[in-house]
Amino acid sequence: MSRVPDSYRNIAILAHVDAGKTTVSERLLYFSDTIIEMGEVDEGLATMDYLEEEKKRGITIEAGIASYVWKNCKVTFVDTPGHVDFGVEVDFALRAVEGVVLVLSGVNGIESQSLQAWEKIQQNRNISLGLINKLDVAGADYQRVLQQVTTTFAVQPFLMTIPIYADNQLDGVVDVLNQLALYRSMENPRKLVKGEIPEFLSETYLQARKTLLDIASQHSDTVMELYLSGDEIPSSELLAGLQRATLSRQYLPIYCGAALKNVGMRQLMNGINAFLPQPIVTPELEKHMGVVVKIRFYQDMGKIYLVKAFQEWVVNDLEIECIYQVMAESLRETEKALKGSIVAIRSKLPYLIGDFIRQQGVSHRNLTKQYEPLLQARLELKNAEDYDRVNRLLLELAESDPSISVKADSETGAWILFSVGELQLDVFCRRLKTDHQCDLSIGQPRVKYEERLKHHINGITNRLVWNNTEVEIELNFGALQNDRGGEKKAEKENILTTEILDKESETFFALDSAFQQFCQQGVCGYGSIFGLECHLVKFSFSSDKPALPSIYKCFTDALSLHLICSEFELFEPIMRLEVICPEEFCGSVLADLASRNGMVRKLDSDGYNSIISLEIPLESTFGYTTLLRSLTKGRGVFVLTYEKHGQIKTRV
Numbered sequence: 001m002s003r004v005p006d007s008y009r010n011i012a013i014l015a016h017v018d019a020g021k022t023t024v025s026e027r028l029l030y031f032s033d034t035i036i037e038m039g040e041v042d043e044g045l046a047t048m049d050y051l052e053e054e055k056k057r058g059i060t061i062e063a064g065i066a067s068y069v070w071k072n073c074k075v076t077f078v079d080t081p082g083h084v085d086f087g088v089e090v091d092f093a094l095r096a097v098e099g100v101v102l103v104l105s106g107v108n109g110i111e112s113q114s115l116q117a118w119e120k121i122q123q124n125r126n127i128s129l130g131l132i133n134k135l136d137v138a139g140a141d142y143q144r145v146l147q148q149v150t151t152t153f154a155v156q157p158f159l160m161t162i163p164i165y166a167d168n169q170l171d172g173v174v175d176v177l178n179q180l181a182l183y184r185s186m187e188n189p190r191k192l193v194k195g196e197i198p199e200f201l202s203e204t205y206l207q208a209r210k211t212l213l214d215i216a217s218q219h220s221d222t223v224m225e226l227y228l229s230g231d232e233i234p235s236s237e238l239l240a241g242l243q244r245a246t247l248s249r250q251y252l253p254i255y256c257g258a259a260l261k262n263v264g265m266r267q268l269m270n271g272i273n274a275f276l277p278q279p280i281v282t283p284e285l286e287k288h289m290g291v292v293v294k295i296r297f298y299q300d301m302g303k304i305y306l307v308k309a310f311q312e313w314v315v316n317d318l319e320i321e322c323i324y325q326v327m328a329e330s331l332r333e334t335e336k337a338l339k340g341s342i343v344a345i346r347s348k349l350p351y352l353i354g355d356f357i358r359q360q361g362v363s364h365r366n367l368t369k370q371y372e373p374l375l376q377a378r379l380e381l382k383n384a385e386d387y388d389r390v391n392r393l394l395l396e397l398a399e400s401d402p403s404i405s406v407k408a409d410s411e412t413g414a415w416i417l418f419s420v421g422e423l424q425l426d427v428f429c430r431r432l433k434t435d436h437q438c439d440l441s442i443g444q445p446r447v448k449y450e451e452r453l454k455h456h457i458n459g460i461t462n463r464l465v466w467n468n469t470e471v472e473i474e475l476n477f478g479a480l481q482n483d484r485g486g487e488k489k490a491e492k493e494n495i496l497t498t499e500i501l502d503k504e505s506e507t508f509f510a511l512d513s514a515f516q517q518f519c520q521q522g523v524c525g526y527g528s529i530f531g532l533e534c535h536l537v538k539f540s541f542s543s544d545k546p547a548l549p550s551i552y553k554c555f556t557d558a559l560s561l562h563l564i565c566s567e568f569e570l571f572e573p574i575m576r577l578e579v580i581c582p583e584e585f586c587g588s589v590l591a592d593l594a595s596r597n598g599m600v601r602k603l604d605s606d607g608y609n610s611i612i613s614l615e616i617p618l619e620s621t622f623g624y625t626t627l628l629r630s631l632t633k634g635r636g637v638f639v640l641t642y643e644k645h646g647q648i649k650t651r652v
Helices: 021-031 052-057 084-096 112-124 142-153 199-217 221-229 235-247 265-275 384-400 422-434 506-521 548-562 583-595 624-632
Strands: 007-015 064-070 073-079 099-105 127-133 156-159 161-166 169-175 180-184 192-195 251-256 290-298 302-309 320-327 330-334 342-347 355-357 363-365 375-381 405-409 414-419 440-442 449-453 457-466 469-479 494-498 527-529 532-541 568-582 599-605 609-617 637-647
Touching: 007 021, 007 084, 007 112, 007 265, 021 064, 021 073, 021 099, 021 127, 021 265, 064 265, 064 320, 073 084, 073 265, 084 112, 084 290, 084 302, 099 112, 099 142, 099 265, 112 142, 112 637, 127 142, 127 235, 127 265, 142 156, 142 251, 156 199, 161 199, 161 251, 169 192, 169 199, 199 221, 199 235, 221 235, 235 251, 235 265, 251 265, 290 384, 375 384, 375 422, 384 405, 384 414, 384 422, 414 422, 422 440, 449 469, 457 548, 469 548, 494 506, 506 527, 506 532, 506 548, 532 548, 568 583, 568 624, 583 599, 583 609, 583 624, 624 637
Parallel strands: 007 073, 007 099, 099 127, 127 251, 156 251, 449 527, 494 532
Antiparallel strands: 064 073, 161 169, 169 180, 180 192, 290 302, 290 355, 302 342, 320 330, 320 342, 355 363, 375 414, 375 440, 405 414, 449 568, 457 469, 469 532, 568 609, 568 637, 599 609
């Protein structure tokens, strides 16, 4: 029987696209003897990239969870996607963990998604350490990345390891804490060869060592006394001071290496144990049994909840049918959930993402982040007999990913799928066809525009005589203020108000439902209405209890007849685009962006790459991935994030 680990860690691994994050995850599993052989991302064999679309594209799409044991510490880690379209997976990970490993490319340094990851880390107050990866690649410069960390993240980094190069090849690292050199073994990847610190690195090492002593002495009286007296400082005391400094979030431990070459990974694993905290469960959280952080659907098992446990519980608690440990795509049954652990459960009770689980299975809703749908595509079945299965599947997938929503078109039997980005939409649709064998016709993605009323419209009336019942209404319309474009945000996108009906009544509910449905459809055919206030001024009927269908029809006719397209303006999603490319390609990239109506806000350089920040209409970015590769010979990257909605000057 294996010994129970003395301590636990829950961590997330974050990075910009192509910084080597999943390769790092693979090494954590390999060097801890959790897996026998290493699978490479480029070959589609990485343990944590188990979806077919992940294998084909070489990117992470769904956050993968796995655990390993290193030096009697059990570490559960979440390998997150680097692409902004799958940011919901990063949000889920940071809600579930206490610590973060932020992987930075030694070649490209801090990229736009690295900065967004750091901002999310700060918002969630996770404790972090950094890995400068890919130091085996030509053009890598860890000193430059260190400087970027200082200026961009506004923290003081301190080096725990320094790369060693021999004949322009990365050969090992200097362990600054333990004052020795560690070289990789060419015969056995799991072995290290200890040696003396190379003479040519002595000055760099001494400066890094002095930085450790300076920082630790500020956070440890023992280190301060030994430092001032000139006595030898035990590594354990030095580490304790550095740990306290890291917990202040003003300092960032930095490890150097190359995951692909197996350099620096075991030192990183030591750092995870040393600097990242054990699970923290506050008294406030202990009132709950746990929180649902993610929902997944397995074809042979149905709905599975990923839960962060705030108390220890076993099967049969909370009507739980089974508790699992998660290992990439596999689930392994376990007897109980430990306090602070991340587990998967199958339950008889229905939960939503963000639900706090209480005793007797009662849940308390903890509202999750709202995501801005920017694109839409129409899905139509080729085989009508498959409708119920596909409809259920779409609802399940939307339930497991809050950044995706699905709306059924009751008149045609089709669906409208809304997503936050082009890549997410493409991946989602491909998975429907390949993973779930859905025989669907998928329309071209369209921008989800917003239609907004230009000015107030008062005194709209309508009268309906139907089945011996007369219904008469009068409506006023106005535009709500919202936060897009710098205005004040409305609590609801569209609001029906009145002083003449009880808002809890069946009649008001029918009118509000009709109003919301009308706004979703829009009037111009380009998107939904946003920011519309409808005020019911007059409402009368000739019978004691008018039929709801007559009320519904009178109301919807008034909306359809009097709210016409010429009364509305169209607003389109404006995106913040950041392009990083070698300086030699900057001119051609800028010329192309100008042709796409991009407005450059900032143009910078780190000495190697040009960094272009601009605003651009979302519709102008379709197909940009392929084009940027062509313009930069495959060396350009970009990140696209939603900025605001802006008015379209000409009719689309």
